[in-house]
Amino acid sequence: MGERRPETPAEADGTAGLFVALGKMVKLLRERKGLTQKEFGELVGYGPDAVSSMERGVRTLRPEVLIKADELLDAGGLLKEVLPEVEEAMAKTRTRHPEWYRNYAGLEAEAVSLYDYSTMGVLGLLQTEDYARAVFTQRHPPLDEETIEKRVADRLSRQQLFEKWPPPECSFVLEQAVLERPIGGPAVHAGQLRRLLHIGRMRNVQLQVMPTGRDEHPCLDNSFTLLTPKGKEQVVYMESQGYPRLITGREEVRILAARYGIIRAQALNPHESLDFIEKMLEER
Incomplete structure (x- = not known):
């Protein structure tokens, strides 16, 4: 983030x-x-x-x-x-997140469903430690080493979402370009692809790839996350150049939820997507 x-x-x-x-x-x-x-x-x-x-x-x-x-x-x-x-x-761990991100982090921790569309990089929830460290190390202006390690720790702590029981319902759609971008170099890239395969095989997860070759696309815009906290209405979270926005208005949420449904329909199905990632690993 x-x-x-x-x-x-x-x-x-x-x-x-x-x-x-x-x-x-x-x-x-x-x-x-x-x-x-x-x-x-x-x-x-x-x-x-x-x-x-x-x-x-x-x-x-x-x-x-x-x-x-x-x-x-x-x-x-x-x-x-x-x-x-x-x-x-x-x-106390929620206080480790930046002030502006803290409200969303709290909602994410209690999510019963989480749907994400990623366009530029792998979502923090899905990142390996090495990938996350590469992301923060490459950031400009540069971060100091202590801040990098803290950001990595905070990011990995969010992945405890996958350890909850009952687990949240999760859907992730990644643009093909996200998978092809070798952040951190070949070894880190391969490890990240293997991590995606592992998560994509979880019973509560559907992971899909949006092929670059599609000639129609309902959202040539930002990444976004649809989140439903327990006992609360669905919200949308998105960022642009580090500026966050948490959307709670029903009409805006409805529009983005409908858009996400079209994205999922146009992407490869989960089985095809895992095959696609496996083939990428084999061809490395």
């Missing part, structure tokens, strides 16, 4: 330091147990990239992971002991 004005400092609350310290503890216990990140991830239900992010404090170590880790790594209750502090820290 873009930045328009500085965020309210939140690092003073100690949440970042807490998760860095916990990550180091989990890494030490895992290595003592003789488990690789991949092996440990399979036991707790995460991939090796997610485990790496947790161990470096970039991604939140959720209570359920700490409970499993305590038993699997023979921590003797050490990790379970900090659960109250972890839950308190998680309640």
Whole structure:
């Protein structure tokens, strides 16, 4: 997401330091147990990239992971002991987002449905850690290293949306050009394509590709996200050059929802889209 004005400092609350310290503890216990990140991830239900992010404090170590880790790594209750502090820290995470983005972040966290159309880059919710870091590193004017790492951590923390139960209904339509743009270089690009395949195979997700060759298109304009928070009406979020807009007017939302329906109809279907991405990986 873009930045328009500085965020309210939140690092003073100690949440970042807490998760860095916990990550180091989990890494030490895992290595003592003789488990690789991949092996440990399979036991707790995460991939090796997610485990790496947790161990470096970039991604939140959720209570359920700490409970499993305590038993699997023979921590003797050490990790379970900090659960109250972890839950308190998680309640504060929304303050880590920029002030102007905070209202949307709160709505996104409680979404029961989320539909997104992406035109320039991969949506933050779908990004790998390396892709997100490349995006923030390439930004102009440049960001300092501390800000880059914080932005990466904030972006990855939003991906806990996929870990909710029941999961939200999600639909993502990406322009073909988004998939072809090798942000971060070949290795990062390949990792991002694999991440999209992983998410696209989730039961609650439909991921589609809009081919560049289509001779009709209902929205040669901005990216946008249609979001329905639990118990609330659907809203639309969009940005242009870092300037955000949250649309709540029923008529505007209705128009964009109808436009999104046409976009989905003109895109490749989910099965064709996954085949398209797999072919891209094979041809690299």
